[in-house]
Amino acid sequence: MMGQAAVRLADGRVLVAGGSNGTTSSSNHAEIWSPTTGTWTTVASMNTGRNGHTLQLLSSGKVLVTGYATAAELYDPAANTWTNTGATAVQHFSAPSVTRPDGTILMAGGSYNTMQVELFSPATSTWSTVGTLSQSRVDHPTVALANGKVLFLGGTTYNAQGNMQALASIEVFDSPATCTPTTCAAQGKTCGTISDGCGGTLTCGTCSAGQACSASNVCVAASCTHNVCTTGSSLNKDCNSCTFSVCNRDPYCCTTAWDSICVSEANSWCVIAQPGCVVSQ
Numbered sequence: 001m002m003g004q005a006a007v008r009l010a011d012g013r014v015l016v017a018g019g020s021n022g023t024t025s026s027s028n029h030a031e032i033w034s035p036t037t038g039t040w041t042t043v044a045s046m047n048t049g050r051n052g053h054t055l056q057l058l059s060s061g062k063v064l065v066t067g068y069a070t071a072a073e074l075y076d077p078a079a080n081t082w083t084n085t086g087a088t089a090v091q092h093f094s095a096p097s098v099t100r101p102d103g104t105i106l107m108a109g110g111s112y113n114t115m116q117v118e119l120f121s122p123a124t125s126t127w128s129t130v131g132t133l134s135q136s137r138v139d140h141p142t143v144a145l146a147n148g149k150v151l152f153l154g155g156t157t158y159n160a161q162g163n164m165q166a167l168a169s170i171e172v173f174d175s176p177a178t179c180t181p182t183t184c185a186a187q188g189k190t191c192g193t194i195s196d197g198c199g200g201t202l203t204c205g206t207c208s209a210g211q212a213c214s215a216s217n218v219c220v221a222a223s224c225t226h227n228v229c230t231t232g233s234s235l236n237k238d239c240n241s242c243t244f245s246v247c248n249r250d251p252y253c254c255t256t257a258w259d260s261i262c263v264s265e266a267n268s269w270c271v272i273a274q275p276g277c278v279v280s281q
Contacts, residue, residue, distance in 0.1 A: 003094075007055035007063055009077055012036075015043075015063060017075075018050035026051040026068060030075070030082075044080045047073055052094035056105050058122050066107060066120070067092050072127070086126040088118050096142040098150060106130075106150050106175060109137040112158055119175055124200075130175045137167060149174045189217040212236045228266040232258050242270035 004019025009032070017030035026049035031040045046065060053067030058074075066072040070087045088107070095110025108117040117131040133152065140155025150173045159165045181196035184204035191213035196202045207219035214220045222238035228246070237247040237254040246265050247254035253262035 003051040003053075005050075005053050005055040005065070005067075007057050009057065009063070010061045011077070013077075015055060015075065015077070017046055017055060017065060018053055018068070020051045025049075032077075044075075044082055046075075046082050047071075047084055052110075054095075054097040054107070056097055056099050059103055060122065064105060064120065064122075066097060066105075067095060067110070072120070074125070086120070086124075088127050089129050090114050090116050090118075092118070094138045096140065098142045098144045100144045100148055100150065100175075101146060102148065106142075106144070106173075108142070108150075108152065108173065109133050109140060109155070112136065112138055112164075117173055117175070123180055124198075131173060133173075134171055135167065135169055140167070145172075187217075190219045192217040207238070212238050226258070228258070228270065229263055230258075231260055231263055234258055235262075242266055245269050 002020055004016055006014055006016045008014050012035055014033040015030065016033065019027055021027065028046040028049040030043050030045055032043050033040050048069045048071060050065065050068040053065055056064045058064060061077065063075040064072060065075065066088065070091055072085050072087060073082045074085050075082050092107050092110040092114060095107055095114070097105050097107040099105050103122055105120040106117065109115060113136065115133040115136050116129055117133060118127050119130045120127050136157045137152060137155035138157065141153045143151040145151060151170065152173065153170045154167045156164050156166055181198045181200060184190070184194065184202050187194065189204045191204050191207050194202050194204060194217055204217055207213050211219045212222040222236045224235055224239035224243065226232045226235070228235065228242050234254050234256055235243045235258050237243055243254065246262060246269060249269070250262065250265055253265070
């Protein structure tokens, strides 16, 4: 086999996956070698055959495979499963990847026409394009530096005549600071939607009956700002049983205004004791 990738797992075993046997262009076959027994065990196959790809061990113990195809996959040694995860914007063939000190994984170049630099975030399982190489490169050693920068050394490229040529140049890439998304629980939010702090959106859930989502995205006891038999501003659907009944049928009353039609609907659909327009709960 050639063009396969290997990585040491958290328990010391070694995972080898993909490659080519000279007959087929790519294989999805995967095996694990045990240093204790010195034996190989065939494990679940990748979803996509790959050649000239890379494997990186994540802090979770899972393994990221990327390259050859745009779709990346995660291998879970405990479950012996491969799961598709975020895809790269372009194909990176024979492009080394590297794990940076913050746990993100960077991959750049490859395929003799790809200069994009892409970054994988294990926290979100997504790729983002963070820059471009100054020189197209294939099979270039890639080293993550302690300060978070990444060093690309040599490799090969196509010259003006369309022939492969070796490169002696190097370049250092300084990717932008990564962002760790927040969570609803970390912010103490229990309802509605909030920003994740990294350009995304979090949905924090809905409130139970009798509660409303406040402006600060926290569930609070719902209350009516005026009587259901009086026109005025829109009422909270959950402030009592009558508003719940009316607004289920006529959302306008709880989103825009409690007008004369809403009052009429309250008289028709709710049990109201006169005088005082008190809603019977």
